[in-house]
Amino acid sequence: MTALVEVENLVKHYPIRSGIVFRHDVGAVRAVDGISFDLEQGETFALVGESGCGKSTTARAVLRLIEPTSGSIRFEGEDITTAGASRLRALRREMQMIFQDPFASLNPRMTVRGILREPFTIHGLDADGKVEALLNMVGLLPEHAGRYPHEFSGGQRQRVGIARALALNPKLIVCDEPVSALDVSIRAQVINLLEDLQAQLKLTYLFIAHDLSVVRHIADRVAVMYLGTIVETAPTDDLFERPSHPYTQALISAVPVPDPNRERARRRILVSGDVPSPVNPPSGCRFRTRCPKFANELTEAQQQRCIDEPPALVDRGEGHPSACHYAEARELV
Amino acid sequence: MTDQAVPAAPPVGEVTLEAGASGFGGAETQAAAVGGITRQTQFGNVRRRFLRNKLAVVGLVMLTIVFVTAVFAPIIATHPPRAQDLNITLQGPSAQHWFGTDELGRDVFSRVVHGTRIAVTVGLASIFLALVIGVVLGSVSGYLGRAWDALIMRIADVFFAFPLIIGAIMIILVVGRGVAPVIIALGLFSWATIARLLRSSILSIRESEYVEAARSLGASKWRIVTRHVLPNSMAPVLVYAMVSVAAAIVAQASLSYLGVGVPPDVPDWGNMISSGQKFFGFKDYLWFFPSMAVVFTVLGFVFVGDGLRDALDPRLR
Amino acid sequence: MTEPLLSIEDLRVHFHTDAGVVKAVDGVSWSIGPGETLGIVGESGSGKSVSALAVMGLVEVPPARYESGRILFKGRDLLTADDKERRAIRGKEISMIFQDPLTALNPVFRVGHQIAEVIQAHEKMGRIAARAKAVDLLGEVGIPNPRQRAREYPHQFSGGMRQRAMIAMALALDPLVLLADEPTTALDVTVQAQIMDLLIRLQADRGTAIVLITHDLGLVAGHADRVLVMYAGKVAELGTIDDVYYRPRHPYTLGLLKSLARMDQRRSDRLQPIVGQPPSLIRVPPGCPFNPRCPFATDICRQEMPPLEPKDGPDHLAACHHSDQLALQQSPAAS
Numbered sequence: 001m002t003a004l005v006e007v008e009n010l011v012k013h014y015p016i017r018s019g020i021v022f023r024h025d026v027g028a029v030r031a032v033d034g035i036s037f038d039l040e041q042g043e044t045f046a047l048v049g050e051s052g053c054g055k056s057t058t059a060r061a062v063l064r065l066i067e068p069t070s071g072s073i074r075f076e077g078e079d080i081t082t083a084g085a086s087r088l089r090a091l092r093r094e095m096q097m098i099f100q101d102p103f104a105s106l107n108p109r110m111t112v113r114g115i116l117r118e119p120f121t122i123h124g125l126d127a128d129g130k131v132e133a134l135l136n137m138v139g140l141l142p143e144h145a146g147r148y149p150h151e152f153s154g155g156q157r158q159r160v161g162i163a164r165a166l167a168l169n170p171k172l173i174v175c176d177e178p179v180s181a182l183d184v185s186i187r188a189q190v191i192n193l194l195e196d197l198q199a200q201l202k203l204t205y206l207f208i209a210h211d212l213s214v215v216r217h218i219a220d221r222v223a224v225m226y227l228g229t230i231v232e233t234a235p236t237d238d239l240f241e242r243p244s245h246p247y248t249q250a251l252i253s254a255v256p257v258p259d260p261n262r263e264r265a266r267r268r269i270l271v272s273g274d275v276p277s278p279v280n281p282p283s284g285c286r287f288r289t290r291c292p293k294f295a296n297e298l299t300e301a302q303q304q305r306c307i308d309e310p311p312a313l314v315d316r317g318e319g320h321p322s323a324c325h326y327a328e329a330r331e332l333v
Numbered sequence: 334m335t336d337q338a339v340p341a342a343p344p345v346g347e348v349t350l351e352a353g354a355s356g357f358g359g360a361e362t363q364a365a366a367v368g369g370i371t372r373q374t375q376f377g378n379v380r381r382r383f384l385r386n387k388l389a390v391v392g393l394v395m396l397t398i399v400f401v402t403a404v405f406a407p408i409i410a411t412h413p414p415r416a417q418d419l420n421i422t423l424q425g426p427s428a429q430h431w432f433g434t435d436e437l438g439r440d441v442f443s444r445v446v447h448g449t450r451i452a453v454t455v456g457l458a459s460i461f462l463a464l465v466i467g468v469v470l471g472s473v474s475g476y477l478g479r480a481w482d483a484l485i486m487r488i489a490d491v492f493f494a495f496p497l498i499i500g501a502i503m504i505i506l507v508v509g510r511g512v513a514p515v516i517i518a519l520g521l522f523s524w525a526t527i528a529r530l531l532r533s534s535i536l537s538i539r540e541s542e543y544v545e546a547a548r549s550l551g552a553s554k555w556r557i558v559t560r561h562v563l564p565n566s567m568a569p570v571l572v573y574a575m576v577s578v579a580a581a582i583v584a585q586a587s588l589s590y591l592g593v594g595v596p597p598d599v600p601d602w603g604n605m606i607s608s609g610q611k612f613f614g615f616k617d618y619l620w621f622f623p624s625m626a627v628v629f630t631v632l633g634f635v636f637v638g639d640g641l642r643d644a645l646d647p648r649l650r
Numbered sequence: 651m652t653e654p655l656l657s658i659e660d661l662r663v664h665f666h667t668d669a670g671v672v673k674a675v676d677g678v679s680w681s682i683g684p685g686e687t688l689g690i691v692g693e694s695g696s697g698k699s700v701s702a703l704a705v706m707g708l709v710e711v712p713p714a715r716y717e718s719g720r721i722l723f724k725g726r727d728l729l730t731a732d733d734k735e736r737r738a739i740r741g742k743e744i745s746m747i748f749q750d751p752l753t754a755l756n757p758v759f760r761v762g763h764q765i766a767e768v769i770q771a772h773e774k775m776g777r778i779a780a781r782a783k784a785v786d787l788l789g790e791v792g793i794p795n796p797r798q799r800a801r802e803y804p805h806q807f808s809g810g811m812r813q814r815a816m817i818a819m820a821l822a823l824d825p826l827v828l829l830a831d832e833p834t835t836a837l838d839v840t841v842q843a844q845i846m847d848l849l850i851r852l853q854a855d856r857g858t859a860i861v862l863i864t865h866d867l868g869l870v871a872g873h874a875d876r877v878l879v880m881y882a883g884k885v886a887e888l889g890t891i892d893d894v895y896y897r898p899r900h901p902y903t904l905g906l907l908k909s910l911a912r913m914d915q916r917r918s919d920r921l922q923p924i925v926g927q928p929p930s931l932i933r934v935p936p937g938c939p940f941n942p943r944c945p946f947a948t949d950i951c952r953q954e955m956p957p958l959e960p961k962d963g964p965d966h967l968a969a970c971h972h973s974d975q976l977a978l979q980q981s982p983a984a985s
Contacts, residue, residue, distance in 0.1 A: 050838035050839065050840065050841075051838055063549055065545060065548055065549055088551070089551040092549065092550060092551035093551070097545075097549045099542045099545070100542070104542040104543065105542035105545075106543055106546075107543040107547075107560075107561050107564075107565065109565060110560075118552070118560075119550045122550050122552050122553075123551065155927060156927070164546065164550075183693040184865055184867070184910070185693060185905065185923070185924040185928060186923075186927070186928075187909070187911075187923075188909035188910070188921035188922065188923035189923040189925075191911065191921055192920055192923060210838070210839065212839075212913045213868075213911045213912055213913040214911050216911065216912070216915075216917065217911035217912075217917055218911075236917070237917075240913065240914075250840055251839060251840060253843075254843035255839055255868065256868030256871060256872045256873075257868050257871065257872075257912060257913055257914045258867040258868045258870075258871045258895065258910055258983055259871055259895065259912075260871045260872075260895050260983070261892075262871075262914060263868075263871045263873075266872075268843055268847070270840075270844060271840050271844075272844075273794075274808045274811070275838075333913060333914035381668075382668075385668075
């Protein structure tokens with residue numbers, strides 16, 4: 001296995017400007033603050049976290065839909081952070097995106113045929129017969145081509161979105177919460193389709209999600225994000241069976257499972273309060289302000305370390321990297 | 334307060350949302366899923382909603398009458414509009430002269446009919462000009478943003494600050510009277526609102542996921558604007574333009590009334606009202622019929638514009 | 651079961667729209683006793699929220715029409731009661747919280763003021779006393795610095811805090827029944843856990859009955875006593891959570907449980923989806939509405955709507971012609 005994508009020290013800050021005549025920066029929203037990860041060829045790598053953790057910004061920066069503030073993104077060894085406009089256009093064929101909201105990601109005034117022909121038109125390719133082949137690939141019928149998006153259900157629209165992403169035969173597909181807007185009974189259909197396509201077309205997925213149940217099913221490896229940084233990363237079963245960062249533990253313990261007996265037996269690790277502002281993240285460990293371990297288990301001297309020293313994302317003997325000075329694996333599910 | 338009891342304001346939309354989520358939107362959807370029992374295109378939906386609005390249909394009928402009159406004016410008119418006959422000046426309405434004659438013995442009915450041509454031409458042409466300017470500047474401002482946006486919006490502010498009539502008079506004072514100067518003057522002072530409307534519409538559309546999807550496919554800015562952004566942001570602009578035509582017709586008549594519009598010999602409603610007012614109180618038919626023509630035409634455009642707005646955006650009902 | 655506090659009997663709420671008649675709720679019955687939690691589960695467009703909205707009188711008539719049914723609170727029918735009586739019950743005895751607290755809180759009034767207003771509308775209490783009670787309530791729902799936060803506006807609150815404020819408002823008059831419509835759907839999962847924890851604690855303190863309306867089968871498994879599964883405006887299954895999750899007798903329930911990805915299990919080879927799409931409420935298939943998607947469907951399912959009948963025991967109801975066949979299936983929830 002070789003790395004298809006290597007992300008190194010990626011940073012995205014949105015400046016906050018003030019003043020009307022003399023515009024000047026008064027601070028920055030630190031949406032993504034120095035994260036690194038690799039995507040292996042053919043795997044599904046999931047970025048999970050709650051709203052505002054920077055996972056969507058990361059996804060868009062990987063596709064260069066957003067210009068990163070610093071750091072590098074290499075695609076097949078080539079640094080694409082510095083790629084010019086024409087190189088970028090060529091790269092667009094290699095990496096595509098599936099969006100969250102199938103009601104917002106399709107132009108309401110274009111037919112499905114128009115939507116699926118567009119990738120070919122943009123890149124000056126022959127689209128003959130391609131639309132039907134794509135529809136077939138995602139489980140729709142050729143006669144659907146003449147219809148408008150509003151004539152389809154959510155699940156069918158998401159299939160159209162998937163077909164569009166597949167049109168140019170990309171190697172990498174970024175899936176941004178691809179099933180979270182779908183009805184429960186439709187999700188499994190779309191997840192199965194994504195898995196089938198991956199096997200068939202040797203796709204690599206960067207899977208952005210907040211729903212840990214879907215992630216557990218679909219991902220090979222997972223990285224958990226909190227306030228713009230990765231706090232823990234591991235192969236999927238490892239992460240769910242032996243989470244070692246207190247945030248990962250809280251996240252896993254908070255997800256309800258559809259099994260009354262298990263629910264009765266589980267204990268919840270509750271975190272207090274809300275996510276702090278990414279403009280002014282806490283010093284040291286960013287999670288310490290809400291961390292149940294910090295509040296209940298650590299001595300004052302230990303707490304001081306959390307306040308002073310940002311924990312590195314390294315393996316502290318738990319079998320996988322975790323950004324907690326006092327990482328300790330726990331069994332929660 | 335009847336519902337003080339309820340701790341939460343009733344989310345009016347919510348009811349239809351839950352019931353309708355798969356109800357309204359899903360109606361067509363389901364048909365599509367089982368093989369297309371009924372297919373409803375977006376255009377079909379808009380047309381259906383428009384035609385169900387009684388006032389809109391009345392407006393449509395009124396506009397049809399206006400346009401037919403404008404196109405077939407020479408056939409409909411009973412007399413040549415400029416033919417003077419000093420033997421029959423200031424005669425009241427009769428079988429011969431339906432709307433009477435003016436102080437030069439010209440047939441008022443025929444002049445009202447021919448006035449339709451000027452009104453419709455000036456109204457449509459000036460707003461077309463305003464649309465061209467407004468759409469180009471609005472798109473640049475909304476999509477390119479930054480310095481372009483700041484510059485264009487400040488220029489728009491300046492044009493917006495002038496009352497339409499005053500601005501138009503200034504232009505006409507510079508370039509002289511005539512039909513073309515009136516069109517240019519009204520167009521120049523009507524684009525600002527169109528540009529602003531389009532800009533704000535574009536600002537929301539450009540953040541949409543389908544625009545992001547187009548960007549991720551590598552689409553050029555030109556393609557994104559013309560294929561994705563403009564088609565989805567034009568609806569409010571077109572509705573506004575429809576109502577603007579009415580405003581332009583009123584402005585055009587006002588300019589003539591003030592004596593700075595089209596030349597006085599041209600059969601024009603504003604001119605007719607202006608010269609008719611001298612006989613206010615005893616020859617009222619002279620200003621009454623052209624005034625009614627203005628009201629009729631303006632209401633037609635307003636009714637159709639309102640109907641179109643409601644049909645395009647059912648949430649406003 | 652003890653005497654129900656609130657019960658809905660054969661409720662039919664139909665919306666008359668341009669496209670046709672939306673049968674949002676079509677013959678639904680449920681009831682809830684003191685201190686109990688009833689989960690109502692369904693997908694968007696299943697009509698799961700409509701019966702609760704009808705209880706609160708939040709269904710607009712027209713476009714809606716009540717074709718049949720009664721809404722009984724302590725034996726009084728809310729649909730036929732006079733305005734004064736209804737007002738006395740809604741808001742005081744029964745209150746509701748929503749998915750999006752921002753639409754429910756008035757943006758131009760301070761949070762504390764809004765809560766105090768609700769109290770004063772129902773109880774003879776001075777302004778100062780009502781304000782003080784509002785501050786107490788905000789503290790009780792876990793808002794830090796309640797005295798200061800009471801003077802803030804809704805937009806100054808985070809999503810989780812707003813939901814807490816709305817709960818405080820809903821509980822201001824100590825209602826007997828709280829209708830919670832997707833109360834945590836807009837929230838992050840750790841905040842969801844906080845809010846559910848709060849609801850359970852308040853329920854234990856006050857003995858409030860909670861109707862938890864959600865699409866999340868996990869949430870119901872963790873928090874409800876009984877669950878009502880809705881499909882296309884009708885009740886598919888009703889029973890205790892153990893009955894419904896471990897011994898489902900309706901193919902839709904079974905299908906849903908089978909199709910879920912589970913966080914607590916190692917990756918299965920493939921998910922087993924329910925085929926097809928949920929129906930439009932305007933064109934509900936004849937017979938059993940689930941029949942086009944049902945692996946057990948036979949001719950009778952296409953012709954006759956199965957009645958909601960007791961299966962196994964008197965409290966486990968399912969509307970399926972073939973629920974006997976389902977009894978032989980192993981439930982995926984059993985682990």
